Amino acid sequence: MSMLRLDQILMAAAVAAMIVFAMVSTSEESLNLISLILIWGLLAIGFDLIFGMAGMLSFGHAAMFGAGGYALALLAPQFGFLPSLLVAAVAGAALAFLLSVFALRVSGLFFSLLTLSLAQLVYILASTKLRAFTGGLDGIPGVLRPALFGVDFYNNRNYFYFLVVVFVIGVAIMALLRISPFGSALKAVQANDVRAEQIGYNVQRLRQCAFMISGAYAGVSGALLASLMFYVSPQMLHWSTSGDVLIMTLLGGKGTLLGPVLGVAVFEVLKEELSQFTEHWYGVLGIVFILCTIFLPNGIAGLFAVLGRGRKGASK
Amino acid sequence: MSTIVIGLSLSFLLFLLAAGLTLIFGMLGVINFAHGALYMLGAYVCYQIVHWTGSFWIGLAFAPLVVAALGAAMEVVTLRPVYNRDHIYQLLLTFGFILVIEESVRLIWGLDYKQVPTPDLFSQPIALFGSQIPSYRLFIIGFGALVSVLLFLLLDRSKLGMVIRAASSDSEMAQTLGVDVAKVRTAVFALGSGLAALGGVVAAPLVPIELGMGFSVIIDCFVVVIIGGLGNIKGAIFAALLLGMARAAGFTYAPEWVELITFVLLIVTLMTRPSGLFSRKGRAA
Amino acid sequence: MHRRTFLLSSAGAALSAFAPATGVLAADEPADFHIAGILAFSGAYGIIGKDMRQGVELAIADRGGKVLGKPIRVSWEDDETKPQPAVQKATRLLAGGAQMMFGAVGSASTLALQGLADQRKIPLLVTISADDKITRPNGSRYTFRTSNTLGMEIRMCIEFAKVKGLKKIYGVTADYQATRDGWELFAAEAKKAGIAIVGNDYAPLGNRDYSVIVDKMAKSDADGIAVIVTGNDAVTFLKQSGQVGLNKSKTQFGPVLQDETLAAAVGPAAVGVYSGVRYHFTVDNPANKKFVEAYRAKYNEWPSSFAGEAYDGISWWLDVVESTKSWDRETWVDAFAKSTRENSLEGKKVMRGCDHQAAQVGLWGVVTEGQAPLPPLTMKITDVFDASKLFDVCS
């Protein structure tokens, strides 16, 4: 469909530069930060499939994110890391399916509010009623790292390489999905869902599939985060997590493949660096959000688009 | 019987909390996540006024005005340039507001707890239906009822209310009819912020005044607004009553399940009548 | 690749059977003694973080800012009362070469740091989180707690109920694992002591309205109200029970219900409420007197229990480190596990080898109106329960 535009190349270069920087830099601090960016980047890419491509604002991604984390925490000891990572993806997709069965009965604003309430219901269940499995509010400590080919993944650098591999695979799959007929169908649904239905697309099933793929991405990234931190807790399920991924995607630029990843990078770096300069990093971050919203209509990707003098931003 | 009176106080407190959000959410279509932060700000400003004047009532009168003015300023500076864009960008702005408001409260009042005593007039319990009912609860019922009637009259019966509803349902049309839509929006946002602060002042004697108090209120407000129907003051009153009574019953028989009751109620509403149980419109498209 | 055995419940100990994570243990002398201070400076427990930091900084100043001949450097990080930022920032500081971790405030964050401490073999000193899971028999080798446990404070409630002669208790408990276990322990011990349990309600954590529960309590024939909730929930409950004057007819008490900070938040309704006290500036011993004067001189306020416990814990730890004359962390851990603190701010504290919990006396007090220069609402210590009554014997 559209040949690789200059801004997409520039964004890919920026992400690649970030990864290379982590490889060469000796400071574990940036290694840890960029590992975090890759994990949240996967979540944001998955989130943008339905938000940027299909035009569905979900406020429930924390539920799938947490589900993946808990799946890995509970299953890795018995079944090993990779099978559990797979189960985390399936868990994310299954929960996404469950959410979509309810949420797709309504559309627009009510879809967002319904996903918010369903995810918050999962949060309350995980922190109280399902306490026997989830360890309640204290969560589950001691989540495992992968154990493959005899490599010690408790070494953060090795684990970082593992994350890079998973991240690149995730981006590749999403890149293919976006330019595949499935991706164009989603764009059609966002552009005009009545016409999409009329030309023969099963719009509800398309949305459900997109939501499940997005849920799988959230599940995987949730598992990877739990493994990075050796810990999973209901806080991952809390609606503020859904809010964070939304902010990152908007900052980065919705509807672009790598925009959300750049949004994640800026968000995390700001949060990390600001807290070292000023005790009032919280307020400064708020001001940055406000300024970005007003002056960066298409997010950071919009900047790249201007830079690359490609078409102004991907889609309005 | 006393549970019903307490249920009523729960309901009206919920209504006071949510009234501002119904207004801003319904009339401006802005999902105002900063509503909780404005509620907190109201409590802190009330603490400051009580600290200076020693009177809860002066706090009750002036704190909402102060926060309403701040709300208006925030709206003019940040929201106005973003109205014509997708709703999602207004939502992102309100996230920014939360962080800014919380940080400024931390700067001005610091981290330690603040305390607003129950006003002396209502500090003693009253024997009612065979148990001791805190008179402050009766004040909440009375005051909440008064505010709901005033709001209802303002929005559904007054000329200003008609202008507000016109501006919100079709701003272009209202503009052509000579309504200064921008001013109306600022006024609505200010009124919404003032109401949020009012909720904060009324709740101040009941809960600890600390930075996190706003965060816990947001979900409850959304529940009332959604069940009641966007921008539907009457709906918000009924939704608050429904939720308040459900919680009172929940606390009586199964306190552990109270939080779940709230969400099951919300999800059932969103699936059956997304535009609210009490709204005139049928199912949203 | 040998299979890693791993039990979910005692996650800490079983993690030892794999290659050491970060390079060979540095035996040579680092430039400074770097402490990773992970506390809550924002969120629900923001106020506690500030006081604990002040306590630690005073303790370091008192010893001339040095241990083992090197300057002590503390990096303070805000965990926003959430586990993820706690682990994220701790990982960064450990990567930067921190020798030990100090914190956190909320139990969830502390448990999260515990996993990291065991995995990276870095000592973690806990001086406030009370969840019993933190110091379990043969639990985490690298975690030590010098402050109260919730279990000990529950036992103080029983001792108090006996001393006070309460016959019927109605309880309210936060729907959170640690407090639920606390209630079960209380109910079991009460039955043994012949005290009747009239009822108990589990209220959601962060509940904002206790009026229905308070109404049930007021109508019950209970003479004692056990309030097993923490932090903000305690303030909310007492403010709302105050509006009904529950304190006039019944005795309200709880394991960690009130202190100067929370009483200031509750206001007049706090007077007459009984609570376990983790530390108090009126405890009469020379070490405490010296500390209170130094604290008031430096910060111009009375030291809260958070500041006192932090000062006491870090001083004890640094003294033990000094006595080992070594930079090997394993030596510190072994030495501290066997150490006794004769002159702690609350008298004698003995570190128990089996679960790394400091056995100590239990302070119990009531909220009273204080005359200047005391704070307007202050705790008056009414009982000091001996450690033997509060801790089960463990090998």
Place this chain on the structure above:
Amino acid sequence: MSAGNVSLQCENIQVAFGGLKAVAGVSRSFQSGRIYGLIGPNGAGKTTLMNALSGHATLAAGQVILNGRDITKLSVHARTRAGLGRSFQITKIFSGMTVLENLKLAAFAHRYRVQPFWMPAGRFAEIRQDAEKVLAQIGLERLAHAPAENLSHGDQRALEVGLALLSDPSVLLLDEPLAGVGHERLEQALELIRRIVAGRTVLLIEHNMDVVMQISDEIVVMVQGQLLGSGTPAEIRANPAVRAAYLGNDE
């Protein structure tokens, strides 16, 4: 033109909004290869009937049979697959995409029940051919790469017909296809409709009397939710009942 076999059969179709019966029992069959003009005063229920046929309005009673198959219960996209295409009164096309991309979407939707996700969309040659074939039919080759939303109103209407054509419908419902088409483009638009019939059944709603008389093989008149009568354009023009009920107050 092969005429004779029935492609679309309506059996006592009723659609009600609350108490009001917008369509009160329409029964009629339509044959393939013919253009039917559906006329009637405003509010007669023409668009509601079309919505009932295309699945956008739920039936209170009655049946819709397409090529002998009962499609009353089918969803909109299932009816499209069954061979029923339509255009809308208010143009609905995919903005933010070019004309060719619009058509390729319709081609994908027609050819694949499960949208392929393993290959870039550009690699599907047969899809490009389908799209270009219809592009030529609707005469928009020179605008192939123009953004759809920038097209003139007439071209957008043509694109909409193209989108319907790509599902190779046996029955094509056109809701005022010539609305807003300028006088000079009228002939070209009529020519387009005649060209695309090719064995299909076309049912179109049109208010412009001489246009509908000119294009239709048969005129169906609808008043107050019911069929008043039908016949060749000449018969309808002469029929007194139709004239009184409808043509009398022709604007």
